[in-house]
Amino acid sequence: MGFVSFWRNRLLSLATSVIIFLALFIISVFATTTMIANNVSTALKNKVDLTIYLKDSISEDQIVALEEIITARPEVTSIKFVSKTDALNIWRLRQAGNLDLQNVITEEDNPLPQSFEIKTINPEDIQSVASYFDNVEYASLIQEISYEQSKALIDRLIKITHLIKTVGWALSAIFILISVLIVYNTLRLTIYSRSDEIEIMNLVGASGFYIRGPFVFEGMTYGITGAILAAISFYFSYRFSMPYIRNYLSTSDISATLSINVWLIMATQLLIGLLMGAICSLLAMRRYLNINKKK
Structure with missing residues (x-):
């Protein structure tokens, strides 16, 4: 019906x-x-990380001490140290199709800085970690903190x-x-x-x-x-x-x-x-x- x-x-x-x-x-x-x-x-969000670029004047002991401080942060899940040699290898891989650019930077004259690549539990935690290290106390060790572009x-x-x-x-x-x-x-x-x-x-x-x-x-x-x-x-x-x-x-x-x-x-x-x-x-x-x- x-x-x-x-x-x-x-x-x-x-x-x-x-x-x-x-x-x-x-x-x-x-x-x-x-x-x-x-x-x-x-x-x-999972691709966003915090990169802390170090000054060339930083010593090995200071690098180790800074790494321990970063690792101790509760928001940090992983930390990777990138040496000047590692940075150069990454540069060369990115310029694999351009030999002229590959040869611009050599091991003897390498301006690429050492750095720490940091991942946090939540992408929102990056701000607090960046703010913690972006102060006068670490000014003599840190050249730059990079993440603002990804954050935007x-x-x-x-x-x-x-x-x-x-x-x-x-x-x-x-x-x-x-x-x-x-x-x-x-x-x-x-x-x-x-x-x-x-x-x-x-x-x-x-x-x-x-x-x-x-x-x-x-x-x-x-x-x-x-x-x-x-x-x-x-x-x-x-x-x-x-x-x-x-x-x-x-x-x-x-x-x-x-x-x-x-x-x-x-x-x-x-x-x-x-x-x-x-x-x-x-x-x-x-x-x-x-x-x-x-x-």
């Missing part, structure tokens, strides 16, 4: 299902976008991620609310159009489940139709966009993350669609029965 009513009012049913489809699809897109932004942000990039990315989340969830909430109102009012119209039939069923002693069942099924049909459309659209959008995402975000393991979560997102769409239709049906039916009792 619920499906018959769905088909009888197919234009209204299709319009209702399309609204649900749009809501669920937008939620999925923003959820995926947020997932990508979080993944990229995490990947970049991470800060911008975090702001963008927060903006995506805020806008995404706000739009998703608006569309969900619109969908709920449309489904609810569509079902109310259906219920009122069949009020005589419902009254007869009440008079002959039909159970509440028997009366409500067709309307709940109709609401679930709206929801599942919209959810199936959303799931199909999301899946093909994912398949189409994945090659471009891999190309632009080659440093991030986003492909594996999305592959794991794409089916979860689609299953969630179906669940939300079913629940939305069922709950709206029950609410509409309850309101109708309450109004009739007052009469």
Whole structure:
């Protein structure tokens, strides 16, 4: 009976299902976008480290003492000492395709400084470590502390991620609310159009489940139709966009993350669609029965 009513009012049913489809699809897109932004942000955060460049005048004993002080910091997870020779080798590797630049710096005339490369538990801890060593006490040992460029990039990315989340969830909430109102009012119209039939069923002693069942099924049909459309659209959008995402975000393991979560997102769409239709049906039916009792 619920499906018959769905088909009888197919234009209204299709319009209702399309609204649900749009809501669920937008939620999925923003959820995926947020997932990508979080993944990229995490990947970049893990690449950020703090480099402390040392003065050429620093002695071996001072290097050892400074390394012990850095290691003792609770925020520090790893520390790597880069000697002048190591720095030269890194330079030559980076200039592997340019022999002229490779030969500009020699071992005898090496201006590249020694340094400590430091990683912290959280990228946010870099600031406290940098501030600790950026003072007069260590001025005679430290030439420069470098991390500001990476920090600015991470800060911008975090702001963008927060903006995506805020806008995404706000739009998703608006569309969900619109969908709920449309489904609810569509079902109310259906219920009122069949009020005589419902009254007869009440008079002959039909159970509440028997009366409500067709309307709940109709609401679930709206929801599942919209959810199936959303799931199909999301899946093909994912398949189409994945090659471009891999190309632009080659440093991030986003492909594996999305592959794991794409089916979860689609299953969630179906669940939300079913629940939305069922709950709206029950609410509409309850309101109708309450109004009739007052009469």
